[in-house]
Every structure is written in C-alpha cells, then in structure tokens.
Amino acid sequence: MPKDQAEMEVGMRVSQVEEEFEERNLNIEDESNETCEDQNLEDRESENVTRLNLSFSDPATWAKCNDQVRQILVEHGPEQVQQFDFPKDSKQRKFLTIHYKRRLVNGEEMHRQWLQYSTSSDSVFCFCCKLFGSSTTDTSSLSEKGSRDWKNMSAILSRHEKSSEHLTNFQTWKELELRLKYKRTFDEEHLRLIKQEEKYWQQILKRLIALVRVLGVQNLAFRGTHEKLHTSGNGNFLKFVEYLALFDPLMDEHLCRIKDQEMHVHYLGKDIQNELIQLLSNAIKQKIIASARAAKYFSIILDCTPDADHVEQMTTIIRFVDRPTSETENETESVCIKEHFLGFVSLTETTGAGMTETILHQLEEMSLPIENLRGQGYDNGSNMKGKENGLGDIYDALIDIYEDTTLTGSSGNTSRVDAKALTKAISSFKFLVSLVLWYDILFEINMTSKQLQAKEFDICDAIKQLGETKKFLVGRRSDAAFEKTLVDAGELAEELDVPALFEPDPIRIRKKRKQFTYEADDEPIYNPKEKFKVNFYFAVIDTAIHLVEERFTLMQQISSVFGFIYDVYSLQNKTPKQIMEHCLNLEQALQHGESKDIDAFDLCSELQAIARRVQRSSSPQDVLNFIWENKLADSVPNTVIALRILLTLPVSVASGERSFSKLKLIKTYLRTSMLQQRLVGLSILSIEHDIAHSIDLEELVSKFAKLKARKHKF
Known part of the structure; x- marks a missing residue:
C-alpha cells in the first residue's frame, strides 16, 4: 500500500471515530455522565497504587499490560524524553530527538507521538504497539523489547509506521483515547x-x-x-x-x-400482583406501627370469626392517639384518635391462654412493648343476622310455597310441609308479641350501638348512653309495659287476621315427685298469658338488663379512675385535696412495679392550671388540642400523658367487626394461606386507603428491586 494512501486512511478513520463520539456525546443522557456509585473502594485503591508504580516515560518497565494498565497509560498519553544525555553505543552512535519527527516528501515535518525512548534500556518503543500488539503475530522489535539500532533507526521507523499491524494498533489506541476522553469505556x-x-x-x-x-x-x-x-x-x-x-x-x-x-x-402475572399487594400492605403496616411507636401508648381491639375450614380468624386493630410532632406542628394539625387494621391471625386455640400467647407473639413481631399497652377490647360472640322484610311479606311467601303444586318429589314435598309449619308458627299471637318485644329492645340497642361505634366516643359518654339504655329496659319490665306490648301486637294480629289470644300449652305438666314430705307442692302457672309474661317477656328483659349492667360495670370501673379528667373545666370547683385524691388513684392505676406513667403531685398542679384556661364542656380531646395548639405540652406533661392514655382506651370493638365486613368472603374463601395473605393485603389497602395513598412509590420500587435482586436482573 502506498505510504500516502495508508496515512490518509488512518487519518480518515481517526476523524470518523472523533465525529462518531462527538455526536454520541451530544445525545448522551445526563445520567450517563454520572460516575459509577457502586465502584468498589478496593478497585480505586488498586488503581491508585498502579498509577504510582508506573513510569509513563519508560515503556521498558511496562512488564504486564492488562486492561487497567492500558487504560491508565492511554489516559495519560505517551511521554517522550527530551532533555536527557542519551548514552552512546560501542560505535559512538546514540538516539537523537530528531527521530521524534517524520519528514514528508513536501518538506513538512510530522510529529511521531507514538515513539518513546526508554532510559532504562536505552532503546525506543512504539507506544500503541507496546500496549495493543498481539503476541500471536509477527511483531516489530519496537513493540516487544525495543530497538537500539541507531544506524538504521530511520529506516526501521519508516517501515514500522507503514505496517498494517502498527496502523491497526494506532487506530485502537485512538479509539480508546476518545472513549476515555468522553468517559465512554466499554465497561462504562x-x-x-x-x-x-x-x-x-x-x-x-x-x-x-x-x-x-x-x-x-x-x-x-x-x-x-x-x-x-x-x-x-x-x-x-x-x-x-x-x-x-x-x-x-x-x-x-x-x-x-x-x-x-x-x-x-x-x-x-398473578404472582407479581400478589407480591405487590403484600409489598404495599407491609409498607402500610410499617407506617402504622411507626406511628404507634411514636405515640407510645396504645390499645388493641380483637374480634374473631371462623373461616371455611372452621379455623378462627382473629382481626387485630390498634388504637392510639396521633399527635403532631415538634417538627411538623402547626395550626392546622390537631390531636386525632386513630384505629388501624393490621390484619388477620389464625388461632389454633380459642382459649384465653391461646389467645394471650398469640397476642403477645404479634406484639413482639411488631416491636410494640407490652408495657405500653393500656387497653384491650375483645368480642368473640356470634353475630346476629337478619333481613328487614315485613312479617306479612314472609307470611305470604310461605303460603305461596305451600300452595305451589309444581313442587313435587321428596324435596318439593318437604319444602311445602316446612312452609306450612313455619306459616303456623309465625301466625300465632305469641310470636307476634315476641316480635314486638324484640323490635323495641333491638331498636334501642341499635341506637346505643351506633353511638358507641364512633372512634371519638369516650367512656364517659358511653356510660351515660348505657345508663339511658338500662333505664329504658327497666321501664319495660312492668305489667303496664307488658300490656302496651300486647296492644301493639294486637294491631299487628288484626292486620294478619290472627286471633289475639294466648293458646294454652298442649303439653301436660309433669308432676315432680317429692323427695321429702316437708317439701311444698309446685304451683305451676296455668294461665297462658301469665306464663308467657313470666317465662318469656320478663326473662328476655332480665337478660338484656344483665348484659347492659355487665358492660356498665366494666366502664364504671374505668370511669372511677379516669372520670375526673373527663370534665377538666369542672375541676376548678373542687378543692386541691379532692383533686389530689383522684390523681393519686390514677397514679396507682398506671403504676406497675417501679414503673409509673405520671406523677400525682405534678398532675394535680397542672390540672388546676389547665382548668382555669379551657372552655366549659371541653372534652378530653378538646383539652389535649388546646394544650397542643398553645404549645403548653412541656408545661403540663403529666396532663398530656393522662389524656393520651384515656383517649387510647377503646369503647367498643366496632372497628374489628368492620374489618370483617370489609372482607365479606372470609368464611368462604380463606382456604389457603396464599389466598388468605392476598385477601388480607387487599383488606389493609381498602381499610387504610388514606395511608396507602401516602406511601412513596419510589421507595417501594427500591424495596422491590432489592427483594428481586437474587432472582431477576433488570
């Protein structure tokens, strides 16, 4: 190949590479220019050590040219020795700096930047061939051991720079140099x-x-x-x-x-959906638990229901007082009572000991100290379900079934016989009276229940409402109330064309044999009306009164401890001695061993100061908001703690029941742990939708990437 043509091809190739990388550099994204954050510190130290040990001006010392050494040398560039007393050989010849230049046919000179002199070996090397020369091909002496034939040096250099191996290595050198210049190595x-x-x-x-x-x-x-x-x-x-x-x-x-x-x-696919559902639900739970830890004091609300395999599923609700932090405190934020759903737990044992062990295990998993637990709400009873259809509609529907001649066969005949029996049962006057009684009781209970289900409804208000309910039930346990119930049932019987009479019991009364002669004879009630009043009407009302009194008693016990801070404003009408007695009682109730939540003497003085500043009829939550809005928390810390614990106590287990209503198919579809995990995750997303919307998606993507790093590579 002619010399000028070879030089032209090399120049064109270098220019093409420069244009290519300049164009790509203009289109490069911003993130491609960022340095690799994951670079290992050991690699950096190794590179620094290699850089220090390299002699850039002496190619004879480059014993091992690996990728790291090549990158360092190309990035630095060839360093030519100029000011040096070059030694003479036996024939008094030596290296001349004129060899660094090449004279063209037109008289111009071109710099040989690839040529380097080694002071240690008194020889010259080709920079690019030394780094990129292949040992499998016939290489020039300039790439391996160097050349010191000073007599024929001009011819050697001219022949070498026109060889195909040199042109290839020169091109590789320039490409790598450009890549390093624009931070575009192959690895990068x-x-x-x-x-x-x-x-x-x-x-x-x-x-x-x-x-x-x-x-x-x-x-x-x-x-x-x-x-x-x-x-x-x-x-x-x-x-x-x-x-x-x-x-x-x-x-x-x-x-x-x-x-x-x-x-x-x-x-x-479905698997990734389940993983993302679980990822979101875990993020929500972590946020709830973090808020509970920040609030310190909390209560738990538990309720149970069986699934399709008759395994009890226990719902877990956590209740605490969410208060503004010192960093985020502003005028728009206020104290709020939070009740959060945390999921369902399978119960292998429904005994008290089994449930206690499960609860303790759950609290340990959530890293919630049990010493900060201040209240519990449990409900393991069965739910009563019904429809609001009119009795007349039910009666007509049963008659239609009984008169339907298309119902044949054993199942059809059974349906008609059952319909006839039910028709006879609900058309009796006793049933109508019991229906009116249950309607009046359940209507009153429903009114009370709806108020107790509110998260903001405190125990003091609950006691008042239960007192009204008990007063109503006691009022119904009288002969006058029974006669009024008979009048209402008579109007309903007239509409259904049912005689308003108590039919006598056809069963013969068994005479009990006396064991001793001094025993008195039983005097059974033969009047059907009196028998119904004693054995059913009064019995139902007595049971209802007993259940209300039981709930009323439990709340009275709590009110006897916390009752004095339900109305902080009225404390200014009490003497300091009376307030101190209440505070000492509360301190003792909130004390466990050597640990206690409040100091009675400090609380007494704080309450007297706060009582003069709050408005009349201020609820405990209003008082806590007043303290927070006026930045008085550091002045009355014991009052803040007492109010927080008070508001943490649950009034009802309505939140637990609502969590089951969100998962209506729990009794049908919670058959496998995978499906249960998916449905529970969806329930958390649905119930805690406010928190779900506040979750940072970028953070979730990062967590998901870490979880999948071992299985998939992006």
Whole structure:
C-alpha cells in the first residue's frame, strides 16, 4: 500500500471515530455522565497504587499490560524524553530527538507521538504497539523489547509506521483515547445500558404498583377468566395496563416487547400482583406501627370469626392517639384518635391462654412493648343476622310455597310441609308479641350501638348512653309495659287476621315427685298469658338488663379512675385535696412495679392550671388540642400523658367487626394461606386507603428491586 494512501486512511478513520463520539456525546443522557456509585473502594485503591508504580516515560518497565494498565497509560498519553544525555553505543552512535519527527516528501515535518525512548534500556518503543500488539503475530522489535539500532533507526521507523499491524494498533489506541476522553469505556457503556434498563423497569414497576394500589383501595377484582393481553375477560389489572398503554409511551413500549416476545419476565402475572399487594400492605403496616411507636401508648381491639375450614380468624386493630410532632406542628394539625387494621391471625386455640400467647407473639413481631399497652377490647360472640322484610311479606311467601303444586318429589314435598309449619308458627299471637318485644329492645340497642361505634366516643359518654339504655329496659319490665306490648301486637294480629289470644300449652305438666314430705307442692302457672309474661317477656328483659349492667360495670370501673379528667373545666370547683385524691388513684392505676406513667403531685398542679384556661364542656380531646395548639405540652406533661392514655382506651370493638365486613368472603374463601395473605393485603389497602395513598412509590420500587435482586436482573 502506498505510504500516502495508508496515512490518509488512518487519518480518515481517526476523524470518523472523533465525529462518531462527538455526536454520541451530544445525545448522551445526563445520567450517563454520572460516575459509577457502586465502584468498589478496593478497585480505586488498586488503581491508585498502579498509577504510582508506573513510569509513563519508560515503556521498558511496562512488564504486564492488562486492561487497567492500558487504560491508565492511554489516559495519560505517551511521554517522550527530551532533555536527557542519551548514552552512546560501542560505535559512538546514540538516539537523537530528531527521530521524534517524520519528514514528508513536501518538506513538512510530522510529529511521531507514538515513539518513546526508554532510559532504562536505552532503546525506543512504539507506544500503541507496546500496549495493543498481539503476541500471536509477527511483531516489530519496537513493540516487544525495543530497538537500539541507531544506524538504521530511520529506516526501521519508516517501515514500522507503514505496517498494517502498527496502523491497526494506532487506530485502537485512538479509539480508546476518545472513549476515555468522553468517559465512554466499554465497561462504562455497558454500565450505562444497565442503568438505562434499570430505569426502564423502575418506571414500569412504579406504574404497576400505583395500579395495584388503585385496585386494592377501590375493592376491585384483579384477575379475570384468563391472563392474556388484548382479549376480553382478562381482568381489571390487564385492562388497566392496556388503557395506560394508549397514553403512556413507556407502557406501550413494554406491551410491544411482550407482543414481540423480546422478554419473558414482564411482571404482569398473578404472582407479581400478589407480591405487590403484600409489598404495599407491609409498607402500610410499617407506617402504622411507626406511628404507634411514636405515640407510645396504645390499645388493641380483637374480634374473631371462623373461616371455611372452621379455623378462627382473629382481626387485630390498634388504637392510639396521633399527635403532631415538634417538627411538623402547626395550626392546622390537631390531636386525632386513630384505629388501624393490621390484619388477620389464625388461632389454633380459642382459649384465653391461646389467645394471650398469640397476642403477645404479634406484639413482639411488631416491636410494640407490652408495657405500653393500656387497653384491650375483645368480642368473640356470634353475630346476629337478619333481613328487614315485613312479617306479612314472609307470611305470604310461605303460603305461596305451600300452595305451589309444581313442587313435587321428596324435596318439593318437604319444602311445602316446612312452609306450612313455619306459616303456623309465625301466625300465632305469641310470636307476634315476641316480635314486638324484640323490635323495641333491638331498636334501642341499635341506637346505643351506633353511638358507641364512633372512634371519638369516650367512656364517659358511653356510660351515660348505657345508663339511658338500662333505664329504658327497666321501664319495660312492668305489667303496664307488658300490656302496651300486647296492644301493639294486637294491631299487628288484626292486620294478619290472627286471633289475639294466648293458646294454652298442649303439653301436660309433669308432676315432680317429692323427695321429702316437708317439701311444698309446685304451683305451676296455668294461665297462658301469665306464663308467657313470666317465662318469656320478663326473662328476655332480665337478660338484656344483665348484659347492659355487665358492660356498665366494666366502664364504671374505668370511669372511677379516669372520670375526673373527663370534665377538666369542672375541676376548678373542687378543692386541691379532692383533686389530689383522684390523681393519686390514677397514679396507682398506671403504676406497675417501679414503673409509673405520671406523677400525682405534678398532675394535680397542672390540672388546676389547665382548668382555669379551657372552655366549659371541653372534652378530653378538646383539652389535649388546646394544650397542643398553645404549645403548653412541656408545661403540663403529666396532663398530656393522662389524656393520651384515656383517649387510647377503646369503647367498643366496632372497628374489628368492620374489618370483617370489609372482607365479606372470609368464611368462604380463606382456604389457603396464599389466598388468605392476598385477601388480607387487599383488606389493609381498602381499610387504610388514606395511608396507602401516602406511601412513596419510589421507595417501594427500591424495596422491590432489592427483594428481586437474587432472582431477576433488570
């Protein structure tokens, strides 16, 4: 190849490489210019040590040219020895700096930047061939041991710079130099592509997590009859993904990759849905538990119901007082009573000891100290269910079934016989009287129950409401109230054309044999009306009164300890001695061994000061808000603690029952642990929707990436 043509090709190739990298550098994204944050500190130290041990001006010392050494040398560039007393050989010849220049045919000179002199070996080397020369091909002496033939040096250099091996190595050198110049080594280019792919998957996961959150919060089904894109019946999740692809270029590109089978891991299947649901529910629980730890004092509310396998599922509700922190405190924030759903727990034992062990284990898992537990609410009774259909409608429906001649066979005849028996049962006057009684009792209980279910309803108000309910029930236990019930039942009997009479009991009264002669004879009630009043009417009301009194007694015990701070304003009408007695009683109730929550003497003085400043009829929550809004918490800390504990105490277990109502299919579908985990996660998303919307999606994507790092690579 002619000399000028070879030089022209090398120059054109170098220019092309420069243009290519300049163009790519203009289009590069900002994140590609960032340094690799994950670079190992040991690698950096090793590079620094190598850089210190290298002699850039002496190529003879470059014994091992690995990738790291090549990158360091190319980045530094060849260093030519100029000011040096070059030694003479046996023929009095030596290296001349004129060899650093090449004279062209037109008389111009071109600098040989690739030529280097080694002071240690008194020889010259080719910089690019020394670094990139291959040992498998015939290499020049300038690349291996160097040359010191000073007599023929001009011819050697001219022949070497025109060789194909030198031109190839020279091109490789310049390409690497340009890559290093623009921070575009092969490793960094590969890392940029990896980061670009990571960012792609992070954006996809961010959209999918947001979609799972929306479906869970709205109680929408995820899956359909199959899991194929762009087909009918593939469920809400995939349909929403298809909808996003219409307006989102990134999601559209993702679906195109799936369609063209460019990827096998697409994160749209049922397994990833379950993982994202669990990820969101765990994030919500962690946020709730963190708030509970910040509040310190908390209560738990528990309720149970069996699933399809007759295994008791216990719902866990945590109640605490959420107060503004010193960092976020402002005029718009106020003290709020929080009740949060934390999930369901399977109970292997329904005994008190078994439930206690389960509760302690759950508190330990959540890192909630049991010494900060200040209240518990339990309800393991059965729920009464009914429909609000009129008795007349039920009666007519049973008659229609009885007169339906199309019902044949054993099952049809059985249905007609049962319908006739039920028709006869509900058409009796006794049933109508019992119906009126139950309606009056349950209507009053329902009014009380609805008020007790409010989170802000405190124990003092609950005592007043239960007192009114007890007063109503006691008033119904009288002959006058019984006669009024008979009048109401008579009006209903007239509408149904039922005689308003008590039919005598056809069963013969068994005469009890006396064991001793001095025993008195039993005097059974033969009057059907009196018998119904004693054995049913009064018995039902007595049972209701007993249950209200039991609940009333438990709340009275709590009120006897905390009752004096329900109305802080009225404390200014009491003497300091009376207030001190209440404070000492409260201190003793909140003391366990050497540990106690408040100091009675400090609390007494604090309450006297606060009582003069709050408004009349201020509730405990109002008083706590007043203290917080006026920044008085550091002046009355014992009052703040006492009010926080008081507001933490639950009044009812309504929150636990509501959690079961959110998961209406629990008795049917909680058959496997995987399905139970999915449904519980969805319940947490639905019930705690406010917290779900406050979860940082970027943080969840990061957590998910760490969880999947061992299984998948983005």
